[in-house]
Amino acid sequence: MENGLLITGGTVLTVNESNEVIENGAVLIEKGRIADVGEASALNAKYANVERLDASGRVVLPGLVNLHMHSGLIRGTAEDLPVFEWLTKYVDPKHRALTEELAYAAARLCYAESILGGTTCVLDMYRFMHRCADAAERLGLRATLAPYVVDKPGMDYFETLDGNTRLVEERNRSANGRIRVWFALEHLTYCTEGAYRRAAELAEKYDTGIHTHGEESIEMARRLKAETGRWPVELFHDRGILGPRTVLAHCVWLQESEMELLAKTGTSVAHCPVSNLKLASGIAPVKELLDLGVTVGIGTDGVKENNSLDMLEELKFVPLLQKARLLDATAIPAETALRMATIDGAKALGLDREIGSLEIGKKADLIVVDFRKPHLTPIIRGKYNNAVSNLVYAASGADVSHVFVGGVPLLKERRLLTDDAEAIRLEAQEAAEKLFELREPYIPV
Numbered sequence: 001m002e003n004g005l006l007i008t009g010g011t012v013l014t015v016n017e018s019n020e021v022i023e024n025g026a027v028l029i030e031k032g033r034i035a036d037v038g039e040a041s042a043l044n045a046k047y048a049n050v051e052r053l054d055a056s057g058r059v060v061l062p063g064l065v066n067l068h069m070h071s072g073l074i075r076g077t078a079e080d081l082p083v084f085e086w087l088t089k090y091v092d093p094k095h096r097a098l099t100e101e102l103a104y105a106a107a108r109l110c111y112a113e114s115i116l117g118g119t120t121c122v123l124d125m126y127r128f129m130h131r132c133a134d135a136a137e138r139l140g141l142r143a144t145l146a147p148y149v150v151d152k153p154g155m156d157y158f159e160t161l162d163g164n165t166r167l168v169e170e171r172n173r174s175a176n177g178r179i180r181v182w183f184a185l186e187h188l189t190y191c192t193e194g195a196y197r198r199a200a201e202l203a204e205k206y207d208t209g210i211h212t213h214g215e216e217s218i219e220m221a222r223r224l225k226a227e228t229g230r231w232p233v234e235l236f237h238d239r240g241i242l243g244p245r246t247v248l249a250h251c252v253w254l255q256e257s258e259m260e261l262l263a264k265t266g267t268s269v270a271h272c273p274v275s276n277l278k279l280a281s282g283i284a285p286v287k288e289l290l291d292l293g294v295t296v297g298i299g300t301d302g303v304k305e306n307n308s309l310d311m312l313e314e315l316k317f318v319p320l321l322q323k324a325r326l327l328d329a330t331a332i333p334a335e336t337a338l339r340m341a342t343i344d345g346a347k348a349l350g351l352d353r354e355i356g357s358l359e360i361g362k363k364a365d366l367i368v369v370d371f372r373k374p375h376l377t378p379i380i381r382g383k384y385n386n387a388v389s390n391l392v393y394a395a396s397g398a399d400v401s402h403v404f405v406g407g408v409p410l411l412k413e414r415r416l417l418t419d420d421a422e423a424i425r426l427e428a429q430e431a432a433e434k435l436f437e438l439r440e441p442y443i444p445v
């Protein structure tokens with residue numbers, strides 16, 4: 001593909017300003033960027049001497065942006081517990097036991113899973129993130145790394161702001177800008193006021209972003225209000241971290257004043273519907289946030305809470321939950337959900353000028369989904385075109401056939417090209433067994 005690659009004959013979902021869908025469309029990738037987008041007939045004639053990928057019966061769209069995830073190895077092993085019991089009983093002991101090598105195995109596994117499901121860009125909050133940078137570099141994924149920083153006494157097994165700063169200095173904008181590092185804080189109950197203030201200053205100094213958990217449970221939101229007199233988003237505001245650089249995960253329980261603060265400050269939200277359902281947190285007021293103009297992207301959260309990193313599965317829950325909560329079938333259309341999983345996620349990361357839609361000049365982060373399957377049939381053209389609906393409501397990550405990041409092919413007919421998927425799986429299996437062994441002494445009785 002020296003001279004470029006023409007992906008031709010598929011239905012192209014551009015996710016441009018007008019959500020243009022090109023039936024029998026084509027996308028030209030050249031030097032890592034999208035060099036042309038249009039009708040297949042026109043592009044086939046115009047570019048006679050480039051390599052071709054026949055995408056008939058398939059859908060071509062921007063790569064999915066997972067706006068909140070945690071790499072990890074404890075999938076399916078700490079189930080059916082309320083969020084704070086689950087955190088203190090199983091998750092914090094896991095953090096105590098985690099080592100650099102185990103974190104590397106976890107990141108490799110989760111980044112491979114992400115690519116296999118059509119995710120091209122992640123905002124990952126995890127530990128030992130120089131090794132996550134290594135994993136993302138190797139696999140070819142676009143990643144923004146957000147280390148779990150905690151500074152409350154007795155929790156020194158987490159990351160520190162000093163370590164976070166070193167990681168920013170060493171790895172931010174590395175791998176040709178594909179890997180970035182943000183400042184990140186675990187949670188209001190894990191971090192002091194000073195940590196938030198300092199993170200805000202550092203993010204400004206290094207011109208990078210901030211990621212932290214907004215509230216999931218109503219009990220915690222009420223507890224913080226009772227203790228401080230302020231609702232969680234008001235606390236974030238007091239501590240100086242709200243603004244266009246910041247992405248808050250969850251934000252399930254918001255007062256009207258908090259939603260207005262998010263809108264006024266340009267703060268983005270990572271909506272994680274499956275995690276919020278599974279941990280019985282509730283349903284975030286996504287429709288209200290969108291109506292106020294808040295940028296809302298979609299995240300899977302980690303494998304320990306979801307339990308999958310399948311963004312196409314996640315995508316289905318977004319409109320369904322808002323429709324049921326508001327008893328309004330028009331609450332969030334499929335097109336809006338697709339925008340949230342692509343261009344809006346990119347915007348939250350400050351990357352919307354580079355990725356998130358199929359437009360000339362943008363980086364070629366795109367995926368191909370094979371619709372020649374019983375559960376994605378029929379493919380209808382014209383005024384009843386059903387490509388976006390079938391993608392949002394019927395497709396899953398296993399239907400993704402090809403993945404490109406910056407024009408580099410990472411997945412071809414479901415084969416991972418940049419790493420050995422089976423070796424990754426075996427390494428993760430071994431690492432998980434080791435992690436359970438190391439964690440056992442820390443599990444409270």
Ligand SMILES: [Zn+2]
Pocket residue numbers: 068069070213249301302
């Ligand atoms: Zn989380």
